[in-house]
Amino acid sequence: MKGLFWRKLKDRLAFFLILILALLPALPLIHILYGILKQGLASLSWEFFVHLSRPPGEEGGGVGNAILGTVMLAVLASLMAVPVGVLCGVYLSEYARGKFGEVVRISADVLQGVPSIVLGIVAYLWVVKPMGHFSALSGAVALAIMMLPVIVRSTEEILKMIPETLREASLALGVNYWRTVLKVLIPTGLVGISTGILLSLARIMGETAPLLFTAFGNPFWNLNPLQPVEALPLTVFKYAISPYEEWIRQAWGASVVLTLMVLGLNLFSRFLAWRLGGHGR
Amino acid sequence: MAAETVVEPREPAIFDIRDLWAYYGEKPAIRSVTLKIPEKRVTAIMGPSGCGKTTFIRCLNRLHELTPGARVQGEILLRGENILEMDPVLVRRRVGMVFQRPNPFPTMTIYDNVLAGYKLLGIKLRREEADRIVEEALRKAALWDEVKDSLHKRGTYLSGGQQQRLCIARALAVKPEVLLMDEPTSALDPKSTAKIEELVVELKQSVTIVIVTHNIAQAGRVSDYTAFFYLGELVEFGPTSHLFTVPRDKRTEEFLKGKFG
Numbered sequence: 001m002k003g004l005f006w007r008k009l010k011d012r013l014a015f016f017l018i019l020i021l022a023l024l025p026a027l028p029l030i031h032i033l034y035g036i037l038k039q040g041l042a043s044l045s046w047e048f049f050v051h052l053s054r055p056p057g058e059e060g061g062g063v064g065n066a067i068l069g070t071v072m073l074a075v076l077a078s079l080m081a082v083p084v085g086v087l088c089g090v091y092l093s094e095y096a097r098g099k100f101g102e103v104v105r106i107s108a109d110v111l112q113g114v115p116s117i118v119l120g121i122v123a124y125l126w127v128v129k130p131m132g133h134f135s136a137l138s139g140a141v142a143l144a145i146m147m148l149p150v151i152v153r154s155t156e157e158i159l160k161m162i163p164e165t166l167r168e169a170s171l172a173l174g175v176n177y178w179r180t181v182l183k184v185l186i187p188t189g190l191v192g193i194s195t196g197i198l199l200s201l202a203r204i205m206g207e208t209a210p211l212l213f214t215a216f217g218n219p220f221w222n223l224n225p226l227q228p229v230e231a232l233p234l235t236v237f238k239y240a241i242s243p244y245e246e247w248i249r250q251a252w253g254a255s256v257v258l259t260l261m262v263l264g265l266n267l268f269s270r271f272l273a274w275r276l277g278g279h280g281r
Numbered sequence: 282m283a284a285e286t287v288v289e290p291r292e293p294a295i296f297d298i299r300d301l302w303a304y305y306g307e308k309p310a311i312r313s314v315t316l317k318i319p320e321k322r323v324t325a326i327m328g329p330s331g332c333g334k335t336t337f338i339r340c341l342n343r344l345h346e347l348t349p350g351a352r353v354q355g356e357i358l359l360r361g362e363n364i365l366e367m368d369p370v371l372v373r374r375r376v377g378m379v380f381q382r383p384n385p386f387p388t389m390t391i392y393d394n395v396l397a398g399y400k401l402l403g404i405k406l407r408r409e410e411a412d413r414i415v416e417e418a419l420r421k422a423a424l425w426d427e428v429k430d431s432l433h434k435r436g437t438y439l440s441g442g443q444q445q446r447l448c449i450a451r452a453l454a455v456k457p458e459v460l461l462m463d464e465p466t467s468a469l470d471p472k473s474t475a476k477i478e479e480l481v482v483e484l485k486q487s488v489t490i491v492i493v494t495h496n497i498a499q500a501g502r503v504s505d506y507t508a509f510f511y512l513g514e515l516v517e518f519g520p521t522s523h524l525f526t527v528p529r530d531k532r533t534e535e536f537l538k539g540k541f542g
Contacts, residue, residue: 025413045492068378097349106362150328163384165380165381165382165384166384166386166387168344168347168378168380168384169380169384169385169386169397169448169451170386170397170401171347171373172342172344172373172377173374173377173397173398173401173402173451173452173455174371174372174373174374174398174402174455175370175375175398175401175402176370179401179403181404183400183401184386184388187388188386188387188388190388259349
């Protein structure tokens, strides 16, 4: 019976080891959240959200232009990436048979692995150089390319989950394939497709590298997509490496805003996915 | 041999099928079927699993060819017109279908599900006309009394049997000439099954019905004519009362006695 005791003990030990290792991935996130909230919450105020930044040495000021810029970049990038990405996903799920579909699928997967700064260079060559100056548009192009693979693959997966009998129900009514896609498949998969779009947005909103030589940054308010625009990650980057204490404090504040935006998008898309999983349908 | 076991119906035929072959890749699932389907009657397609009965009716609205690698050979005349040479979309407007499992559109209300044949095609209806079509189709499908107060609830709220009748209403709403039913009760409980069977018998006044079933008793209860398929071939076709009492082919007789299937 002595053997049984040791076996039980080993079993317990193994369980605790696994538990600790499982908690490990959560630790950095908790640490990050704790750190930036502690450092950044102090600089949050009404002024911080609606004002422009002040020159170094002056108290106060905000990152209103960067928040607006980030939202504008996200909207512009979505306008480009969502239609292309969803249609590409539809193609892969509904029409792609054989080699060409496989090539598109692999391209999307490879695109997902391309370093974001490289996509910034691509947008620089495609948009900034021909235009002759930096612009929100070029930044949005870089971000849109980053969003594409996520939207394409999630749309494809969601549409593939829709039962074949639903397609047949529509086709048997004399509805052609394209209308079936548009009026039956996309509405049926809408929640899932939206989840993919939100996740891709969460992925790009915190990106700095693709914006460095595209959106570039702008200390003033700007709503013109053809002009350079500020964005939260750019603000954090510039302020955090600056020597001024006030700016560094604002970098912490901007980090809080950015993290909460991305976290919020992530949680919201999780919530949608959870509802898709059969709860509340 | 086939000539003597396949009887010509007395009634005028709506479908005249001549030497039909259907393939999945190189493998034929339907072998040289020649058959006339009488108008405004219920024709049952009966046979053991894998005999090609579902494949056969999926040829009649050209759904078969959607399967990758599938193709069809021969002639299927619908009132004298070969549907294999028509636009499949037009064929399916005239030949409706109800599937094994109820498949109402989950994003649509009961009302919109009935009108799906119009809505999905972008046909605009005036309010009164839409209301009339919905009520008429639901009445025909014996569902009106159960759902008239919840027309704007999702179709997926209904029970399985009600969903299947909703699918029947959806198919009837576009006023097809033929209604194909692919084992419409195989996913339903006995009570819902009885309701659908009653409905089938009633519906033949206005529409031709071709119903696939592997349930011999069901074929006996609802159909005027029965076709018995075995291994992709049409073994025997004739009035149900004849085929059930004096089958001419030995295989039909054995199937009816429950020796296989």
